[in-house]
Amino acid sequence: MFEGWDAVVLARAQFAFTMSFHIIFPAFSIGLASYLAVLEALWLATGREVYINLFNYWLKIFAVAFAMGVVSGIVMSYQFGTNWSAFSDKTGPVIGPLMAYEVLTAFFLEAGFLGVMLFGLNRVGPKLHFLATLMVAVGTLISAFWILSANSWMQTPAGHTVNEAGQFIAADWLKVIFNPSFPYRLVHMVLAAYLTTALVVGAVGAWHLLRDRHLAGPRVMFSMAMWMATLVAPIQIIAGDQHGLNTLEHQPVKIMAMEGHFESHKHGAPLILFGLPNQSAGRVDYAVEVPKLGSLILKHSLDAPMAGLNTVPRENWPPVPLTFWSFRIMVGLGFLMAALGLFSLLMRLSGKFYDSRLLHIFALLMGPAGFIAVLAGWITTETGRQPFTVYGLLRTAESASPLAAPAVASSLIAFIIVYFAVFAAGVIYLLRLMAAPPHPGEEGPSHEVPIRTAGITPAAGVTAEGAAR
Amino acid sequence: MIPIDLPIIWAFIIAFAVFVYVVMDGFDLGLGILFPLFPEKRDRDVIMNSVAPVWDGNETWLVLGGGGLMAAFPLAYAVLMPALYTPMIAMLLGLVFRGVAFEFRWRTTRARNRWDIAFFGGSLLATLAQGIALGAILQGVHVGGRSYAGGWWDWLTPFSILTGISLVIGYSLLGATWLVMKTEGELRDRAYHLSWVLLLAMLAAIAAVSIATPFLHIQYTERWFAWPNVLMTAQVPISVAVVTALLLRSLANKYDYQPFFLTLALFALSYAGLGISMYPYIVPQSITIWQAAAPENSQLFMLVGVAGLIPLILGYTAWAYWVFRGKVKPESGYH
Numbered sequence: 021m022f023e024g025w026d027a028v029v030l031a032r033a034q035f036a037f038t039m040s041f042h043i044i045f046p047a048f049s050i051g052l053a054s055y056l057a058v059l060e061a062l063w064l065a066t067g068r069e070v071y072i073n074l075f076n077y078w079l080k081i082f083a084v085a086f087a088m089g090v091v092s093g094i095v096m097s098y099q100f101g102t103n104w105s106a107f108s109d110k111t112g113p114v115i116g117p118l119m120a121y122e123v124l125t126a127f128f129l130e131a132g133f134l135g136v137m138l139f140g141l142n143r144v145g146p147k148l149h150f151l152a153t154l155m156v157a158v159g160t161l162i163s164a165f166w167i168l169s170a171n172s173w174m175q176t177p178a179g180h181t182v183n184e185a186g187q188f189i190a191a192d193w194l195k196v197i198f199n200p201s202f203p204y205r206l207v208h209m210v211l212a213a214y215l216t217t218a219l220v221v222g223a224v225g226a227w228h229l230l231r232d233r234h235l236a237g238p239r240v241m242f243s244m245a246m247w248m249a250t251l252v253a254p255i256q257i258i259a260g261d262q263h264g265l266n267t268l269e270h271q272p273v274k275i276m277a278m279e280g281h282f283e284s285h286k287h288g289a290p291l292i293l294f295g296l297p298n299q300s301a302g303r304v305d306y307a308v309e310v311p312k313l314g315s316l317i318l319k320h321s322l323d324a325p326m327a328g329l330n331t332v333p334r335e336n337w338p339p340v341p342l343t344f345w346s347f348r349i350m351v352g353l354g355f356l357m358a359a360l361g362l363f364s365l366l367m368r369l370s371g372k373f374y375d376s377r378l379l380h381i382f383a384l385l386m387g388p389a390g391f392i393a394v395l396a397g398w399i400t401t402e403t404g405r406q407p408f409t410v411y412g413l414l415r416t417a418e419s420a421s422p423l424a425a426p427a428v429a430s431s432l433i434a435f436i437i438v439y440f441a442v443f444a445a446g447v448i449y450l451l452r453l454m455a456a457p458p459h460p461g462e463e464g465p466s467h468e469v470p471i472r473t474a475g476i477t478p479a480a481g482v483t484a485e486g487a488a489r
Numbered sequence: 490m491i492p493i494d495l496p497i498i499w500a501f502i503i504a505f506a507v508f509v510y511v512v513m514d515g516f517d518l519g520l521g522i523l524f525p526l527f528p529e530k531r532d533r534d535v536i537m538n539s540v541a542p543v544w545d546g547n548e549t550w551l552v553l554g555g556g557g558l559m560a561a562f563p564l565a566y567a568v569l570m571p572a573l574y575t576p577m578i579a580m581l582l583g584l585v586f587r588g589v590a591f592e593f594r595w596r597t598t599r600a601r602n603r604w605d606i607a608f609f610g611g612s613l614l615a616t617l618a619q620g621i622a623l624g625a626i627l628q629g630v631h632v633g634g635r636s637y638a639g640g641w642w643d644w645l646t647p648f649s650i651l652t653g654i655s656l657v658i659g660y661s662l663l664g665a666t667w668l669v670m671k672t673e674g675e676l677r678d679r680a681y682h683l684s685w686v687l688l689l690a691m692l693a694a695i696a697a698v699s700i701a702t703p704f705l706h707i708q709y710t711e712r713w714f715a716w717p718n719v720l721m722t723a724q725v726p727i728s729v730a731v732v733t734a735l736l737l738r739s740l741a742n743k744y745d746y747q748p749f750f751l752t753l754a755l756f757a758l759s760y761a762g763l764g765i766s767m768y769p770y771i772v773p774q775s776i777t778i779w780q781a782a783a784p785e786n787s788q789l790f791m792l793v794g795v796a797g798l799i800p801l802i803l804g805y806t807a808w809a810y811w812v813f814r815g816k817v818k819p820e821s822g823y824h
Contacts, residue, residue, distance in 0.1 A: 084592045090545055091588035095581045097552045100559060101570025102577050108570070109635055112563025113787040120560040120791050123553045128802040131549045135542025135809050143812050185635070187563065189784045421571040427641040431578045438582050442589055442607075449596040465595075 028420045030428040031103040034435060036402075038095050040395055041439050045089030047394045050164055050210065051217025052082050053157040055244075056137075060153050064146060069460065070236045077237065077458035078221075081450055083138050083465045088446050090131075092439075103428065107409050107419035114180055114188045114196055115170040122166035130159035138465050164210055172202035174410050175401070176270045188410070200270050204263040205401075211256045212397065215357060216390025218248035222360075223387025226380040228457040233374050237458035243373070246383070250361035257354055261317075267404075268318055271411060273332050274404035277343040279314055280304040281328040288312035289326035294348070297340040302330065304344075338406040346399035353393040360386050495789065496782035499561040500771065502795055506557055508760055510550035512753055517544050519664025521587050521612020522657060523683065524605060532676050533605060539671045539817045541591055546806055548584065561788055564635060565771040565781040571637040572630040573622045573644055580618035586611030613657065620656030624649030627766065628705050632775040648701055655694035659756065662687040666749040673816050677745070684740055684748055691752075692733060695759060699726070702766055706774055709766050725762050732758065 056078055063071035097119070100108045108116075136144060136152040144152070179195025180188045190196045225242030228235055268275045276282075280292045282302045291314040295307035315324040329337055360382055367373045405411050409419045517540040527533055540547075559566040570577060590608035594601050621644060628648055631639035665687055668680035703710040713722045732754045739747035771778045782788065 084596065087545070087589050087592040090548065091585040094548060094552055094584055094588075097555050098570065098577055098581060101555070101566045102574050103571075105567035105571045105636060108559055109563050109567035112559045112566060113783040116556070116560025116563060116783065117787050117791045119556045120553070121794055123549065123556050124794050124798040124802070127549045127552060128546065128798075128806070131546035132802065132805045132809055134545055136812055139542050140812050183784060187784070190786055190790070193786075193790055421574075422636050422638070423571055423574060424641055427574055431574070434578065434582060438585060442585055445593060445600075446589060449593060452596070 027423055027425040027428050028417050030425060030432055031420050031423070032416065034103060034428060034432040035099060037432070038092065038099060038435055038439070040398075041443060042089070042092040042096055043394060043398060044391055045085050045092060046160070046163070047213045047216050047391065048220065049082060049086050049089050050160040050213035051215075052078060052085065053153075053160045054214065055217055055221065056082060057150075057153050057157040058244075060150050064150055070240055073458050073460060073462040074237055074241055076462040076464045079138065080465045081453050084446060084450055084453070086130075086134065088443060092443075095435075101421075102431075103421050103423070104409070104419050105421040107414065110187050110414060110419075111174070111410060112187070114190050115173060117190075118166050118170040118173070118197065122163055122170075126159045126163035126166065129162065130156050133159070141464060161210065164213070165206060168206045168209055169197050169199070169202050172205045173197075173199045175205075175405055176201040177410050177413060188413075201263075201266055204259070204266045207259050208256070208263045208397075211252055211259055212390065212394050214248060215252055215256060216394055218245045218252070219357065219360075219383075219386050219388075219390040221245040222249065222383045223385075224454045226383035227454070229374060230377065230380045230384070232457075235457055237462075239374055241458075242380075242383070243368075246361065246364035246368070246373075249357055250365045253354070253358040253361045257358060260351075260354060265318065267401075271405060272327065273329070273336065274338065274343070274401070275318065276327070276329045276332070277338045277340045277404050278347040278400060279318075280307070280340065280344045281314070281326060282330060282340075284326065284328040284330055285315070286325045288316075288321075288323045289314035289318075289328075291317065295344075297344045299337070299340045336407065338404050343400055343404040346396040346403070350393045350396040350400060353389045353396070356386065357389060357393075495785055495792070496562075496778045498792065499557075499782065499788050500778045502792075503554060503557050503561060504760075504764060506550055507554045508757070510547070510554055511756060511760070513543075513547035513550060515660045515756065516540075516663040516667040516749070517547055518587070518612045518616045519660035519662065520667065521608050521664075522616060522661045523664050523668075524609040524612070526683065527676070527679075530601075535672055535676060535817050536668065537591065537594070537608075539667070542813045543809060544588070544591060546809065548588070551584075557791075560791055561783050562771055562778065562781040563783055565776060565778075567635065568630065568632055568637050568772050568776065569626065572639060573625055574641055576618040576622040576625065576644055580615045580622070583611040583613070583615030583618060587615065616657050616660050617653045620653035621645075621649045623656065623763075624652030627652070627702065627763070627773060629773045629775065632772060648705065651694075651697060651701060655691075655698055658687060658690045658694050659759075662691045662752050663749070663756070666752045670746050670749045671817050681740065681743065688733075688736060688740070688752075691755065695729065695755075698759075699762070708774065712766060722765055725758055725765070729755065729758050 056075060059071050059075040059078070062068070063075060133152040133155040136149065137156050140152065141149045173196055176199050177188070178199040179190060179192040181191045183189050221241050222245030225238045225245055228238035229242055233239075264275070264278075279289070280295060280297050281289055282297075282304065288311070290309040290311045292304055292307050292309045295304040295309070297304050312322045315326055316322050318324075319326065329340070363382065364373065364379055367376045367379050373379070407416050408414060409416050520536050520540060524533065524536070527536060555566075558569075586607040588611075590604040590611065594604035594608070597604070624646070625644035628646060630637060630643065662684065665680050665683040669677055669684060672680065703713055712718060732751055736748060736751040736755070739751060767773055769777045769779075771781045
């Protein structure tokens, strides 16, 4: 079994699978940590009880999501070595320090203050507790800074040389860290995390408003979330456009794949809205396109010439259909988010913000949109830079560990089974927490203290044990 | 100016990170391993509560150990990780189960038992895998050029099984003495009883590994027994005897706080013994720390951060432990 499989393909599948699961949690916890800091600050500033209720409500959700982020993240930090050892040997001297700085400046900060943030309000008092919350929020952002710098260096390497052992070494650390695509990627991703969180918060608020539009907590969280969508979704579209222009400059082949431009266009490239990219034939079947709009968007000129994949050797082509489609999903969802933001603004201005069922249903449906857009965006950028791990310099096939296919196949199956079992349960617990509305006197993650188990009848305990067996 | 030997400094930093990891996560993995011995929900809640605020910081040291190895000794990371493929993946999956159990078991009544089993199984699997990995590193791996050249089952030998079981015993002892320190009443009494049994098992494990190690490579034998090395290396078993005596006394006199820290001292001595065996190799008998070292400017760049940040990290980590200091009382648990 699996003897005929390509170990590199299996390793890629494993990395893609574990990474896709992992990214969901940080994308949520980066935004949620900042939201919690804002809620606690508002509580400290105004003393209004609704803010501390909301804080405690979302803190419980944060604790569960954060735990899943931590354990799936530890997997990532070792997988470079287990499955991509040749890559680790060659790039370790450059991206290793960036990740070490992530651990030192971000992970420890988050982990060190998380315990106090979750359980320490009564022990340290509100001011120190707010400091802990702030440190956790800052930690998540610092983490994003370093890991996106490392990823961006792999996409647009700069500031390095190569030594006699074939390792990349840094010649200028500032150029390594602030490589050409980094600022764009950082802004795009942090905004994505904020939007993702806002959409979840908005959907939870909408869910409870649909049942009872007078609840104080849901009204406040829904309003805050919709302000975020109104203000940030349009900014994100601009940031995405700028990121795209940066990609055109540094990774033009990725843009060709995103746009489905197999052919070169001397007098203005069309914008292909939809179609079925046919990689082997080198064309987009059933394309629906707007003439010259592609050049207008990417080059700001109707007649600007644009090269296509026919100018690139086939062995350097990324998988076009995946890049093409994931990009359209991301962009489509981005415009839907902006539409939600605009619609909510109109409802707000016309005084129907808390009454419009249409708005609440729209917001509810958009709840998972951020996650899907984040995943689609990462698929776009990661498949679009194939077949390289360090763009143009180190091929993916030359990066993998010297492992037999059955070894990787077994671990891949183990990851799939474990992740689906564990994280499905986690998502169910999260949804259960979200399904209950925040109420006055909401407690923090005050896990059921033993004293309260007196209320649980022995019969129920027996049944629970029976069910688990 | 005395030239500084960066690879040596970094070897100590990585060794320090791994040791801090063992110190901090050892007891909380040990608690997971001991979980089936405490079937009462009330006890289990206290045990969980005693580490819930800090477990996540504890595991961050593991990330620093791995990330730091990749950054400072990329060649060693690139050789060892594929060599230890199966134990590493098993450890990661074990950590997934036990990590989420901290949060999940409070979110369900019906499936709580399932997450308790996950906490136990995950802790046991992760510990066993770490011990096996340690043994596999000590016995050496096949290296070809700049990569691992062995098969994916090379790590499995009687010696690596021995180190795996030994670590399970060691972490359990850390867990038991942690409970002695952090709990009261009947739970503490049982932890005392367990500590006695586990201490004897730990001493047997230390003896077994110490006897087996010199048989792995002639270099290990020479390192430990050749004159005049033996003058220095003999300090290790002598210190182990002294610490053991103190530990027995503290258990007998029920000094709640001493057993945990003396067990840590036993770990430190075993760890020093490991260092004596391995030096100057990072992949035993194949790759030295200088051969594996990242270029100077990478190590220097990180050293700046480590020098400034590690003291800060230790500071706020200590503060977090301080906030949650003292005995965990079931009635006023911070959960």
